[in-house]
Amino acid sequence: MNHMKKILYGLAVVAGLALLGANNASAQCVASSAAYVLRSEGTAEPAGTVTLTCGAAGLSTGSIVSVAVTGAKVDSAAGTSATVNGWIANCGNPSSGAVLNESYFACPSLSSGVAFGAGDVQPAETTSSGADTFNFTPPAGAQVFTIIGMRINVAAAGLPAGSVLTAVVSWGGGIGTGTATVVLGIVNPTLSSKTGFGSTPLVIPSCAPVAIPTGEPITMKAAPVTMTAANTVTASFTEGTLGVWQDKAGIIAGAGGFPPDGAATQGIRFRVQLTNVPAGMIAYVPEQVVASANAAAAWAAGLATFDLVGGGVSVDGSGGALLPTTTADGTWDLEVPVSGTITLVYEVNNIGAANEAAWTAATEKASLNIGLFGTSPLASGAISASVSVAPVGPPTAFPSVPQFTAGVSNTIVNLPLCATYLLFPWVVNTNDGNYNTGMAIANTTSDVPDIGTVGQTGNVTAYFFPFDGSASFSQALGTGVKPGATTTFVASSLNKAFQGYVIVECSFSLAHGFAFIDNPIAGQNGFAEGYLALSLTNPRLGAAPGTAEISGH
Numbered sequence: 001m002n003h004m005k006k007i008l009y010g011l012a013v014v015a016g017l018a019l020l021g022a023n024n025a026s027a028q029c030v031a032s033s034a035a036y037v038l039r040s041e042g043t044a045e046p047a048g049t050v051t052l053t054c055g056a057a058g059l060s061t062g063s064i065v066s067v068a069v070t071g072a073k074v075d076s077a078a079g080t081s082a083t084v085n086g087w088i089a090n091c092g093n094p095s096s097g098a099v100l101n102e103s104y105f106a107c108p109s110l111s112s113g114v115a116f117g118a119g120d121v122q123p124a125e126t127t128s129s130g131a132d133t134f135n136f137t138p139p140a141g142a143q144v145f146t147i148i149g150m151r152i153n154v155a156a157a158g159l160p161a162g163s164v165l166t167a168v169v170s171w172g173g174g175i176g177t178g179t180a181t182v183v184l185g186i187v188n189p190t191l192s193s194k195t196g197f198g199s200t201p202l203v204i205p206s207c208a209p210v211a212i213p214t215g216e217p218i219t220m221k222a223a224p225v226t227m228t229a230a231n232t233v234t235a236s237f238t239e240g241t242l243g244v245w246q247d248k249a250g251i252i253a254g255a256g257g258f259p260p261d262g263a264a265t266q267g268i269r270f271r272v273q274l275t276n277v278p279a280g281m282i283a284y285v286p287e288q289v290v291a292s293a294n295a296a297a298a299w300a301a302g303l304a305t306f307d308l309v310g311g312g313v314s315v316d317g318s319g320g321a322l323l324p325t326t327t328a329d330g331t332w333d334l335e336v337p338v339s340g341t342i343t344l345v346y347e348v349n350n351i352g353a354a355n356e357a358a359w360t361a362a363t364e365k366a367s368l369n370i371g372l373f374g375t376s377p378l379a380s381g382a383i384s385a386s387v388s389v390a391p392v393g394p395p396t397a398f399p400s401v402p403q404f405t406a407g408v409s410n411t412i413v414n415l416p417l418c419a420t421y422l423l424f425p426w427v428v429n430t431n432d433g434n435y436n437t438g439m440a441i442a443n444t445t446s447d448v449p450d451i452g453t454v455g456q457t458g459n460v461t462a463y464f465f466p467f468d469g470s471a472s473f474s475q476a477l478g479t480g481v482k483p484g485a486t487t488t489f490v491a492s493s494l495n496k497a498f499q500g501y502v503i504v505e506c507s508f509s510l511a512h513g514f515a516f517i518d519n520p521i522a523g524q525n526g527f528a529e530g531y532l533a534l535s536l537t538n539p540r541l542g543a544a545p546g547t548a549e550i551s552g553h
Contacts (some may be wrong), residue, residue: 026056029054033182037244037257040161040189041389044151044261047184052169053144079287154187155405161240163187171523189240190268190389190404197412202233202372203535206381206547208445208454209374210280210471216323220332224284230452233412235272235368235387237291237306243292243360247351256355267348269309269390271317272368274344276383277337278415281374285344287323287331291366296516305367306346308333315343317390317402322347322392332371344368345390372413383413383497418456420511422533424502427464429491431498433521437491439502441477441533445486455483460509462489467500477504503536 001300035048062359152165157166164186170179204210213224239245244258247267254260274283289306310333312321323333336340346368372383386407393403406425427437441460447453475494479488491498504513513533518524 006413009544018478020056029171029178029179031182033167033184034259034442035183036185036259038152038154038159038165038185038187039244039389039402039404040154040159040187040240040400041191041407042152042154043156043183043393043405044205045154046402047152047165047167048182048259050167050169050182051144052183053255054171063187101277151402152184161188181538182535183411188244191242191373191387192240194236194238195236195240196233196387196407197233197410201382201411202231202376202413203230204372204374204379204413204415205418205454205456205460206278206415206458207376207508209281209372209376209378210454212373213284214377216282216334218334219287220284220334222284222330223332223369224371224373225282226373227369228452230454231336231372233370233372233385235385237270237366237368237371237387239364242363245348245359245364247348250351253349256360262452269317269345269347270306271388271390272344272346272370272385273315273388273409274337274342274370274380274383274385274412275340275409277340277342278374278379278381279337279340280376281337282373283335283337283342284332284371284373285335286369287333289366289368291348291364296312305348305350306368307349308549309345309347313343313345314391316392317388318342321344322349344370354437377418378415380415380417382411382415385408385412386410416509418458418507418509420506420509421536422504422506422511422513423536424501424504424513424515424533425531426517427491427493427502427515428499429497431494433494433519435517435519437515438518439477439491439504439513439533440486440511441481441488441504441506441511443481443483443506443508444512445508456508457482460487460511461505463503463505464494464498465500465502466498481506481508483508504533 028243030053032053033048033050033051038045042270049107068258079373081165106224137254165184166181168179168181169186171177208227210226242255245268246258248264251261251267253266278285285308286309291306307322309317309320310323311319311321319510329464335344378417386409388407389404391403392406422441424437425440426433427439429437439462443456443458445453445456457480459476461474462477463472463474465472475487481487504511514530515533516528518528
């Protein structure tokens with residue numbers, strides 16, 4: 001029994017003991033429940049089963065049974081007409097039951113079924129606070145009522161981790177009037193707050209992305225050799241609650257504190273979605289990510305994996321099928337944005353019953369590396385990403401499966417316009433040989449190999465601002481200045497007098513400048529003075545790290 005099951009079992013025992021004492025007072029009906037994990041991110045989490053067992057004298061004609069879920073609304077999949085996917089059975093679970101609103105349940109011992117009253121949940125209800133109550137009027141006599149299939153919108157209710165969700169069951173109108181509180185589940189997150197991308201966005205100059213691998217294969221047998229820290233973003237996953245990451249077999253068996261689901265078609269899924277990806281940029285991602293237990297002893301075989309889902313998977317994370325991978329093949333897949341969006345869906349796989357104890361013994365972690373490549377020039381801007389439990393509701397495939405709220409999107413990559421702005425605060429040319437200024441601008445995007453800067457080629461234009469505030473003017477200083485090259489300029493080449501400041505715009509990053517003022521007419525008796533240009537931030541581009549350097553670096 002894993003950690004979460006022990007907690008739920010303890011809750012059920014405590015609730016059962018309390019209920020036993022309460023129900024013995026009326027000695028007619030006993031309410032009980034099976035409690036499950038309710039994931040914090042879930043918008044349609046399956047709640048525990050509620051059972052009301054009544055003796056022969058427990059209910060008489062006209063009795064009303066009421067079930068009120070406290071702290072959250074009972075909802076089915078968003079966007080559907082029925083608010084509760086459940087039914088009440090007094091002769092075993094039916095193969096297909098009526099929903100708990102405006103419907104009837106036909107049972108072999110009941111010719112007309114069980115009618116539901118005015119307190120039923122109504123269709124399309126979306127309110128997530130307060131209590132949801134539904135009533136039904138059963139026939140008299142000994143019987144067992146089972147309420148199954150309830151789904152709770154935990155995310156909308158805002159229930160914090162550790163919250164215990166309960167329901168109040170009451171019955172009356174006959175001899176056995178009574179009330180009992182039963183436990184439906186305990187709220188816990190699937191992903192911890194440590195899940196997501198780093199807090200500092202990666203900077204990829206829009207004019208100098210890492211080139212798309214030659215041939216652009218759909219699959220590669222290893223990570224692209226040009227995939228480095230300069231073009232890789234990493235999504236980190238940390239299990240929010242011990243044991244909740246389960247594969248398909250675990251979900252079917254009811255591992256991790258979930259209700260057994262023999263109809264389960266998938267394990268726990270995660271969606272990573274990149275938005276605002278510019279045209280000309282693609283990504284390579286691994287088909288398989290190995291999850292590692294945060295424990296001293298790692299298991300030697302059968303390590304669980306996150307496997308990439310393909311085969312027509314929807315952008316919400318529903319549908320599709322696991323790609324045919326093996327633990328050792330290390331295949332990477334090409335992902336091309338659709339309307340600026342790249343959606344990746346991974347599913348927990350390969351735990352196996354033999355490894356369940358080891359898998360649930362410690363908090364699990366995994367890291368997904370995403371390589372970004374592009375063809376220059378790219379549009380400047382910012383790429384955002386979110387990490388969610390999938391599918392994000394409402395799903396387009398298998399609408400009856402649990403669904404989750406979308407994760408918060410944050411900037412993970414800045415794509416600044418490739419430009420540097422250099423300020424020369426004093427430039428003078430008297431045009432008579434008394435004073436002149438020389439300037440040198442270096443394109444330092446050619447670096448030593450250990451730094452690994454991608455080279456950029458661009459133009460250099462100077463904007464002259466006279467000291468008296470008269471009209472400014474511009475002049476090209478260099479065209480197609482290559483990485484590592486330096487362009488020079490002397491103010492006397494203007495062939496007119498000038499005093500003031502100059503802003504030089506370079507269409508490449510990491511430009512540096514130097515100015516030198518002298519009075520050449522004085523010969524050996526003259527003087528000279530030099531200074532470094534100041535690097536400016538263009539407020540239109542933002543202060544993205546790495547787009548400019550300060551002279552004193």
